[in-house]
Amino acid sequence: MAFQGKTKRIQQQFPSPEELYLSGTLPRTSTAVDGLWLHQGDVIRAYAEHHHKTPDLALELPTGSGKTIPGLLIAEWVRRRGEGPVIYATPTKQLARQVLATAHREGVPGHLLIGSHKSWDTLEQSAVEGAEAIGITTYSAIFNSSPKLPEPRLIVLDDAHAGEQFVGAEYGVTIRRYEDPEAYESVLDALSSFLSGLLLQRLRGEPDPGAHHQVRLLLPGINPSALARLDSALATLPKPYTFDFAMIRSGLASCCVYLSYGGIQIRPVIPPTFENRIFSRSEQRIYLSATLGSGGELERAFGREHIVRMPLPTKTPPRSGRRLFVFPDLTAGGDALGLTRRIVGATNKALVLSQETLAKTEAAAAGLAGEGVPVMGRDDVEQGLDSFAMAPTGVLGLANRYDGLDLPGQACRIVVLGGKPDAVGLQEKFLSERAEASAALAERLRTRIVQGAGRCTRGPNDYAVVVVLGSDITRYFSRPENREALEPELQAEVEFGWQNSRGTDPDEVIENIQMFLEHDAAWREDGEPLVAEFRQDAVKAEAPGAEALGSSAASEVKAWHLAFRGEWIAASEQLQEAARQVGTGGQSTRGYRGLLLYLSGVWLHLGAEDETQRARARELVRQAAAASEVRGTWLKEMPQLPGTEEVSLASMDVVAVSAIVARLRGQLRPNRVNDDLTSMREALAQDESTVYEGGLTALGSFLGAESSKPKGQGRCDSAWVWGTAIWMTVEAKSEQHADGLLPLHDIRQANTQLDQLAADRSMDHPPAGSPAIIVSDRLTVDPQHAPAANANVYLASTETIEQIAGDVSIVWSDLLTSAAGIQAEQTLRQHVRSVMTEHGCLPTQVIDRLTQNRIRPGA
Known part of the structure; x- marks a missing residue:
């Protein structure tokens, strides 16, 4: 019998992916989409005309505007050119399966390569290797220590805006x-x-x-x-x-x-993707992203020096449905959680997203579900969303899943954003809370929120309620710079939701939601025109520091790659250049600049060959401290480079250490001190104002301040005075619940407290930099009232006060046992300094902890 077979058929070529789609060549099924949206055709046409050979290219396709079909068409067009294997990568297995289903529906040949490579079908793997089909896989199949995928001509990276979470964290x-x-x-x-x-x-x-x-x-x-x-x-x-x-x-x-x-x-801060042969040797990498941003987020997430951005050819992005934002923390009645339960009960079908742990997120979903309503979690949708989407009722709780969830139409009409997603991982938590480098995370945070809000609006005719739950995320939306960084359509929806939540009776909120969900003539006549009015006034503005962060990204990527290879001096030089560029962002990027300078100093020290270089390394560390000012208190915890002279304490810290040393040298009764510490913590755990005020004054005293409750009506609840170095007034609103907005009266009262304290002391004004603190769990300020605050007025939570009190108790417990045997005055001072520094209790550190939330915008 003769050998059987056939020669490989040469596939028809087309000038662009758009013409491939329009040719009818693809064997599309009866369920395929009717046609490309205008913007989808514009994007793939522009790619073919201008960017077919661009090594790193980011394509902007906003959430709900359809990224998968353009990505698949580009991938298929390149595959047909016979230039090598093509890989399409998604963040999760569920998304990979979703892309495969879309590929089959649209007539694009593709095979799934997910999970262990040992389970891959040999014929399918060979077809991908031979460029006979597109390999559809996950980021983790690329970014691992021994990837088994073929080296591709093209990698398409879907949901690239989530790159840090699915690439950076892999390293x-x-x-x-x-x-x-x-x-x-x-x-x-x-x-x-x-x-x-x-x-x-x-x-x-x-x-x-x-x-x-x-x-x-x-x-x-x-x-x-x-x-x-x-x-x-x-x-x-x-x-x-x-x-x-x-x-x-x-x-x-x-x-x-x-x-x-x-x-x-x-x-490492930036992943060393240059070591990954699948990723780095690919001739082209295309990043499909809901937002391109200008702050260098894509470059840092994927470890690439330069990524060319191709924004939507049209100035106005396509609308992906209508969202009704609701802010339960702003409504009347003070029961945000109860109102959210009622909102979920309007349909008994909701998606709950949070950055909390899986267990906490699923528990939160259970807490919002009505009696008899099924609660679902990650394991229930691992193979796909159909089990939830097709269910008549249910509440699905997912942790850190702000991307890749398509719940269009009747699948789900309510999404709950539980808390601000700004600390996914300890690196983000450090940058946000310790290094005062939130500007470097702003683009990432904004994208997560926008993506999460769009999970149930996947097309122009979709509509969904977006519940913004939690004081931290409500406070995020209260900041004008955060709202203005959104697309105008989304700005309008947020503003409409804010105005219709603030001080509104919960019954009225529910009535509005029901009208919106019916989406009938009443909504079109009463609601939609108001959103349109807000839309006319909305203008998108770049976030503060974005340009500076964007210009520094290439230098940062080079620096981290060099450091990973142990080329310390060259790495330090690149990071110094990055710090210079970041510095052009002014106050908004100051904390991040301080971190870059410190790292550049450490790296130079590691590679130093002579004393000149070592001296320069120490100078960079000093510059880092100067750049960070008070906010860089994390630097006090870092070990000094060899040869570094001990950094002098700030004057306020000197006053505090001296006061505590004097107290330790005095007639001290340890049992009495321990009783006072216990009483202080008990007082600060209560809501009753008089008791709480006494706890505050005791706390200030244990921090080495001259602490008192000023006499007179309308005075602050506690004043902490560290000589003439710095003062602090504390206005306690411990009785306020987290729901609602901080009253304007509280802001105006805090504005005057330091000046009144100066008058008490016959001084013209308080020491420079002295803050006025309002302690309240009501941490959100109405944007209309925030500009009334002085630049030195801040909001701090009762939880932060409790944390400081806990640290102070540990400091004193240590000093009461360890200081007794220290005779030399200088040795005792050094010991007190060390113990206070270790636990964040020097005045500079305490001020840092209490001044994270400035009320006045742009100050």
């Missing part, structure tokens, strides 16, 4: 204490040389407010012996840590360690 080891306490203890032991005995004790014991909340930055590369211990500890961890460690082991000396009571994360 590191993350240990969660409650999931694996043995691994946590093992790595903590290896890091012990960086930590004081007291801090180790706190991390190993039961959680206390300070240790549980705080994230520490450690740089193991500074200490070769500690680095070797860390390497050994990580190498002995079981799977899956083995694979994670393999991604960073060669560059461990450049990695940052983020340490908290709840976990440890070890990773």
Whole structure:
């Protein structure tokens, strides 16, 4: 019998992906879409005309505007040109299956390559390798220590705006204490040389407010012996840590360690993707993104120096449905959670998104579900969303899943955004809360919120209620700069929702929601025109510092790649250049600049060949401290470079240390002090104003301040005075609940407190930099009232006060036992300084902790 077979058929070529689609060549099914939207055709046409050879290209396709079909058409057009394999990558397996279904529907040949490579079908894998079909896979199949995919001509990266979460986090080891306490203890032991005995004790014991909340930055590369211990500890961890460690082991000396009571994360700030042959050797990488941004987020997330951005050819992005934003924390009655339950009950079908742990998110979903309404979680939708989408009722809770969920039409009409998603991982938490580098996270945070809000509006005719739940995310939307950075259509929806939530009776809110969900003539005549009016006034503006951060991205990527290879001096030079560029962002990027300067100093020290370079390294660290000012208190926790002279304390810290030393040298009765500390903490755990005020004054005294309750009507509840160095007034609103807005009266009252204190002391004005603090759990301010605040008025939560009180108690417990045996005055001062610094209780550190939320915008 003769051999059978056929020669490989040459596939027809087309000038562009659009003409391929229009030709009828693709074997589309009866369920395929009717045709391309105008903007989809514009995007793929522009790609073929101008960017077919651009190595790194980002295409803007906003959420709900259809990214998958343009991505698949580009991929198929390139595949047909016979230039090599084509890979289409998504963040999750569920999304990969969704893309495969779309490919089959639209007549694009594709095979699924997800999970273990050992389970891949050999024929399908060969077809992808031979460019006979597109390989549809996940980011994790590319970004791992030993990828098994073929080296492609093209990689299409869907939902690229989520790159940090699915790429950056792959290059590191993350240990969660409650999931694996043995691994946590093992790595903590290896890091012990960086930590004081007291801090180790706190991390190993039961959680206390300070240790549980705080994230520490450690740089193991500074200490070769500690680095070797860390390497050994990580190498002995079981799977899956083995694979994670393999991604960073060669560059461990450049990695940052983020340490908290709840976990440890070890990773470089920017992933060394240059080492990945699948990614780096591809002739072209296309990033499909809901937003291109200008702050360099894509470059940092994927470790690429330059990514060309191709925005939508049309000035006005396509509308992806209508959203009715509701802010329960602003409504009358003070029961945001109860109102949210009623909103969910309007349809008994809702998606709940949160950055909390999986267990907490699913518990939150259960708390919002009515009686008899099924509650679903990650495991229920791992194979796809159909089980939820097709269910008549149900509440689905998903953690950190702001992308890739398509719930159009009747599938779901309510999405709940539970909290501000600004701390996905310990690196983000450190940048946001410790390094005052929120500007570097702004683009990422904004994208998550926008993506989450759009999960149930996937087309122009969709509509959904978006419930913004939690004081932190409500406060985010209260800041004008955050709202103005949104697209005008979304700005209008947010403004409409804000105006119709603020002070509104919950029954009226429910009535409005029902009218919206019916989407009948009443909504079109009464609601839609008002949204249109807000839309006319909305203008998108770049977030503060975005341009500076965008210009520095290339230098940062180069710097981290060089550091990962141990080329310390060149890496330091690049990071110094990045710091210079970031510095053009002014106050908004000051904290991030301080971090870059510090790292550049450490790297220069590691590569220094002579004393001149070592001296320059120490100078960079000093510049980092100057750049960060008071806000860079994390720098006080970092070890000094060898040869560095001890940094002089700020004048306010000198006053505090002196006061505490004097108290320790006086007629001190330890039992009485311990009783006073207990009474202070009990007072600060209560709502009753008189008792709370007494707790505040006691707290100020234990912080080395002259602390008192000024006499007279309308005066602050406690004043903390550190000589003439700095003062602080504290206005306590401990009785206020988290729901609602801070009253204008409270702001105006806080504005006057420092001047009244100066008058008491016959001074013209208080010391420069003195803050006025309003302590309240009502942390959201009406945008109309915020400009009335002086620039030095801040909002702080009662939780922050409790954390400081907990830290102060630990400081004094240590001093009462350790200071007694210290005779030399200078040695005691140094000891007091060290213990207070370790626990964030120097005045500079306390002020940092209480001034994270300035009321006045743009100040």
